Amino acid sequence: MIWYTDSYPVVRSSSVWRRDGTELFYLAPNQTLMAVGVKSNATTLEVSAPKALFATRIKWMEIQAVAHHYAAAPDGQRFLISSATDEARSVPVTIVLNWSAALQK
Secondary structure, three states, X not given: OOOOXXXXXXXXXXXXXXXXXXXXXXXXXXXXXXXXXXXXXXXXXXXXXXXXXXXXXXXXXXXXXXXXOEEEOOOOOOEEEOOOOHXXXXXXXXXXXOHHHHHOO
């Protein structure tokens, strides 16, 4: 059976499940990493009140560019978070036009 749930505020696509399926992690609009406990069986779905875990330094534009900026350890007790530094944000982008012509030389 597949469960579809919806509530306000809607969990963004940056949500990550704890490996055992008992917790869902997501970024709140203020970029705080949140956790929601989940219990389910064949007929019911119980969701706990969201709890704030900690603030992150992930920027809104970074969220739009990459699907997942963090990974949860299997036990949900540690997180690996990717966040660009100010130096990385100022690196110029090089665009190569007509690159296929260079391959033929």
